[in-house]
């Protein structure tokens with residue numbers, strides 16, 4: 159059976175392990191550098207990125223995590239995990255936080271604001287639905303969510319989100335930057351792929367829709383080093399046309 163590592167320092171690692179189980183794959187909790195040798199791919203879950211960074215530092219995980227990314231092993235960062243993978247992050251707490259890096263993008267750590275600005279939205283992701291089937295949109299769960307402001311030439315944008323103009327002016331003032339344009343239309347990026355790296359600003363693991371997990375498993379099959387190429391997403395998506403199951407999903 160294919161093993162996918164799930165960084166289990168803090169945050170929604172149990173929910174990712176449950177989602178992997180739903181697509182027939184075993185998630186392995188990773189807390190120590192040497193445990194990374196047992197897996198060919200890794201999910202870095204959402205959580206509190208500064209706390210996660212401090213715990214990763216305490217367990218001396220950063221050198222091994224950077225090596226894992228550099229070796230071309232598939233890594234998927236969700237929310238705080240996206241921040242970890244970014245080469246550059248803005249909106250950080252005073253003193254900043256250590257990043258793994260590797261993803262050629264600039265991410266705003268709390269672009270959409272604090273916990274009370276958390277939201278859900280139906281997001282279009284043509285690449286996801288063309289690869290995994292199911293509806294053209296997926297339900298994005300954004301919790302104190304980051305957003306990607308800039309990407310490099312190798313980064314493929316998989317999904318973006320239209321920001322209402324007042325949100326943009328808030329995020330600029332939060333940045334201490336110039337006043338936001340209250341009239342301009344703006345879209346921020348919320349899902350990207352760069353070779354062996356996948357990053358999403360939302361939490362698929364908190365929904366019943368396993369297509370992002372299946373998409374990542376296909377990536378493992380395509381690029382994963384030392385991972386089984388027979389990884390195939392299983393199951394159908396007929397249940398997606400059912401009434402949406404209320405969150406949270408802990409199965």
Ligand SMILES: NC(=O)CC[C@H](N)C(=O)O
Nearest residue numbers: 204205206207237238267
């Ligand atoms: N749901 C999340 O992972 C939120 C992450 C949050 N923006 C942080 O940096 O801590």
